Amino acid sequence: MSTLGPLLRLRRDRLQVPVWIASFGALAFFSGVAVAGNFGALAEREALVRIAVLTPTILMFRGAPQGAAVDALVFFLTFATIALMAAFMSAFLAVRHSRAEEASGRAELVGATPAGRLIPLVATMVHGVGTALAAGAAVALGLLAAGFEAAGSTLFGLAVAGTSVVFLGVGLVCAQIMRTSRGANGLASALIGVAYVLRAAGDAGGAPSADGLRITSAWPSRLSPIGWGQQTQAYTTNNPTPLLLDLAFAALLLGVALVLQAVRDLDSSLIAERPGREHARRTLRGSFGLAWRLQYPAILGWSIAGLFLGVVAGTLGETVVDLVRGNAAFEGILAGMAGGDRGSIIDVFTAALFGLIGILAAAAAMQAMIRMRQEEADGSAELLLSAPLNRVRWLLDYILLGGLALTLVLATAVVGAVLGLAQTTAAQAGDRIRSVAESGLAQVPAALLILLAGALFFAYLPRASIGIGWALLLVAVLIGQFGDLLDLPDWLQALSPFSHTPVVVGTGADWSEGWWMVGIALCLGAAAVIGVRRRDLAL
Amino acid sequence: MGESVPGAVGRSLGSMSAVIETRDLQKRFGRVRALDGLDLSVPAGEVHGFLGPNGAGKSTTIRVLLGLYRASGGTATVFGGNPWTDAVALHRRIAYVPGDVSLWPNLSGGEAIDLLGRLRGADPAANRDRRRHLLEVFELDPTKKGRAYSKGNRQKVAFVAALATAADLYILDEPTSGLDPLMEAVFRREIRAAVSDGATELLSSHILSEVEHLCDRVSIIRAGKTVETGTLADLRHLTGTEIAFASTGLTDADLAGWPSASRLPAIWSARTGRWPLPPTTTPCPRCCRCSRSCGCRA
Structure with a gap:
């Protein structure tokens, strides 16, 4: 065991983990402060909770409300999001320090030392559990700092840590199952998605209480590790027993990972790799064909998510309007969700959901740009660019791929919304379809701006561009989605492209800011082309 | 070569x-x-x-x-x-x-x-x-x-x-x-x-x-x-070259008939050994019994 210490030092993620943990603490603190500030009156909070209880989509994205107290409201509004982020943090950490190490060959080096086969995995577990506890502590401290009571804040933090540890185990088992770190990350992400969807379905299908302020989650929620954390009902019943489920499940997963690690060979996996094709398909020609081939599974995944959200936007819009018609207070709150514009409730609702779809589209586009940098960093770009391939053409092909990715995500979302509308007996179906299509189109400028900003970083700061790219997207999303809630200053909110997305309400959207974004995006693209023409290959 | x-x-x-x-x-x-x-x-x-x-x-x-x-x-x-x-x-x-x-x-x-x-x-x-x-x-x-x-x-x-x-x-x-x-x-x-x-x-x-x-x-x-x-x-000339020499099977008379052998006193006595060439000479890669550039003047 004397090798554990040095290995733990190898597991440090100097920047990544502190950034994750700090953002959890900050999110908890600022949400607490903002909710307390914005919804000071009990009547306002009760109105908000009642509308949430009546709106399945809000329950899907937030959780199951437990009353209208400020702290309970903060738990309802933020827990699912923080737990989701913590789950991704832990799963990616697990894969990064297990399968990715193995695929890079570093695990072979370490495995040949007295550390052997299991100690490196144990070191990853210790590192992961420590990180999960630190994330929980950051959340608890953020809430305490916002002035909430100790027992509930501690339980909130422990619930985040519990979810985090479970998905550490999930990540480690996925790393045993899949042969590549990309595959392991993909499988772990899919399982996190399943956990989130189970909780969302359970909460949306839950039973409201008589006063309309509480939801008792349905059974699917109880199958989800994120749901378990939520069942602690921090600040209201303060029930720690669901965390035992987290503990037991995490212990099981870590045990399974250890057993698999003990019996399998280095570089092997439970799911063996299928052989590839002897000859390339006709479509694998040129750098665009290659880029598409490398990236289409991810684009397909983003598009399926877009389709799903589109269906939600199409079906639930009609339901919501039935629920809130005639209630001025509710209409006001819903209008607030879409950036303050008042308009028909359905339009506002649709715009809010298409805001999320726009984020998916921007993420899909950014990922295409990042794939280009990965090709360069991994060295395969050297083979490509020593062939008769113009590097500007190479960049434009990836920009085209990013554009295609965002278009496909938005198009499938619009198709989903139209399919959803067809399920309901919508009046003025033609108008509704037109409005949904314009909402989809309205997401293009922000996503395009994000894509071409990614291209700019690829051209001028290649080695940092992957980190900067994701950080840019994350900051833009946080500002765009939580800017209002967190009461951020206007100039800061104005920095996020998502704050300038045209909102389709009533007769149509104001596209002036959208056109500005398209113009800026094209300038960034031109600058990226100039940069790529001038710079060396950056291995 | x-x-x-x-x-x-x-x-x-x-x-x-x-x-x-x-x-x-x-x-x-x-x-x-x-x-x-x-x-x-x-x-x-x-x-x-x-x-x-x-x-x-x-x-x-x-x-x-x-x-x-x-x-x-x-x-x-x-x-x-x-x-x-x-x-x-x-x-x-x-x-x-x-x-x-x-x-x-x-x-x-x-x-x-x-x-x-x-x-x-x-x-x-x-x-x-x-x-x-x-x-x-x-x-x-x-x-x-x-x-x-x-x-x-x-x-x-x-x-x-x-x-x-x-x-x-x-x-x-x-x-x-x-x-x-x-x-x-x-x-x-x-x-x-x-x-x-x-x-x-x-x-x-x-x-x-x-x-x-x-x-x-x-x-x-x-x-x-x-x-x-x-x-x-x-x-x-950049490489230090050595030529291995084994006299097994040769009689003293054979060796005496080879003028350059006088340049190999150590080998002469041991009848086997190595001969480091001075760095400025260019060796003939196959043998040293030739009259060209390898300096053995056979």
């Missing part, structure tokens, strides 16, 4: 135009001078060895010649063109095998070969037989995924891709570093066949014997500078 030198002289005299020409080539990465005055001249049709220790700047030079890096100073031309601005046109005539081949992890070797061939404008149907032949002699399974190949097999994928389509210039960066001796022989045979119809080749290596087997002329670089250029025979 003995066979290749005359041919090389004839060929390099025959065509005066240089395929690769660099003068005082400089490449800086921040404050690091990777290339610091590199001169390299490779005439058409020559197999040119590019020798130097690890980190001497071989790969950097090659990347400048391919237009992947931009020179910080000096000049570099390939086929008379600028490798940075004319990259696409030049690459149509060049086949390149990197020193450390990285393939696309989820593309099979066969797909990578076809993709690179198509990028170079090759007609897959016309190259089908050539491709099959190369896969066979290199014993390469084209259905494996890129991530599943060993270093040597990744290199073979790049060889097959480079050799499946004819090129005017082959640039090979430490081509045999991942190959076993049998595959090294196959590689040598295939590369000889590829350049036999007049193609030029730049072969970088840190192993003298590899260059010795294949190259007409050699440039030796160190710390980003060219220190020597010439045929291997010209460069022999």
